[in-house]
Amino acid sequence: MSTIYLVRHGQASFGTDNYDRLSATGREQARQLGKYFAELGERIDRIYSGSLRRQTETAELIGEAFADGAPPIAIEPAFDEYDSDLILHTFAQSLTPEQLAEAGWPELRTDRRKFQFFLERAARAWVEAQIEAETMTPWRGFHGRIVSAIENIMRTEGRSKTLIVSTSGGVIGTLVANVMGLSNHTGIELNWAVHNASITRLIYSAEKVSLSMFNGLPHLDRADMRQLITYR
Structure with a gap:
């Protein structure tokens, strides 16, 4: 069996002139997430990240926590959030x-x-395809892009791998709904529940992929860290 940890980026800079960068809280969330993974004692073979700044910053801060050397980071724009x-x-x-x-x-x-x-x-x-614009990716395109990317990773990485994907709430909700056979509406609604720097774990083999954790905060859900728990 292999494992993919889907992690949502740390808190971005809502309400500023550049949302697409981590806030001070977001950077600390990502550091704590990296510390958690490093202390698991589990080999991380690779970190995948969307190309958005808040996603790559999160991936880099996670990697910095590994004293024996950061896992390689691969940028995959398919894991970018919707616009x-x-x-x-x-x-x-x-x-x-x-x-x-x-x-x-x-x-x-x-x-x-x-x-x-x-x-x-x-x-x-x-x-529901009630709105459209020339430069806007339709929902079916967003969904298809994400599912194809995760399936490609599972196919090419091989057996007994542990991977991290640094991405966003919409991507995570969409993937969870797809794995669970839930509706597109449910996928987008799951997005609203995903905490910053949370962990969603997929377990997969050549035969199937299963959800084993959704929106977990084992690194933050304690008295001295709960002030770092955010949604936006």
Whole structure:
């Protein structure tokens, strides 16, 4: 059997001019995650990462925790998160001025609760193919890209491997739903539950792939670390 640890990146810089970088909290989350993996005493054969900065920073900080040398990092853009900005703006264009005003668009980016509610509405519309834009990857393309990438890793890495994939909540939710045979809607809804720097574990062989942990925080869920537990 082989293991893939899907890890969500540490907290990004929500509400700043560059979301795609780790916050100070996000960097500490990633360091603690790396420390956890290093102390497991389990050989990590490779770390895969999406190409987004918050994903690669997380992968690098995990690797730095290994005193005997960091596992090699392979960049795989297939594990990039969906383009939430494009989805939000495309969804906003489908609404009336009155609906936009009620939602608080576009100022809602400074309000986490309003932003999350609007993003959930936009993501549902995306999954249901109710919105589209020339440069926007449709849901079926996003889903297919991720599933193909994870299947390629399982096929090419060989037996008895332990791998880490540094990615994002939407990717993790989509993969979990696919493994469990759940609906696309469930996959995107799982996204909202995924904590920053959490661990989701897949176990696979040539015959099957199974989920053995979802959204775990063994490195943070203790009294002296719980202040580091975040969703966004």
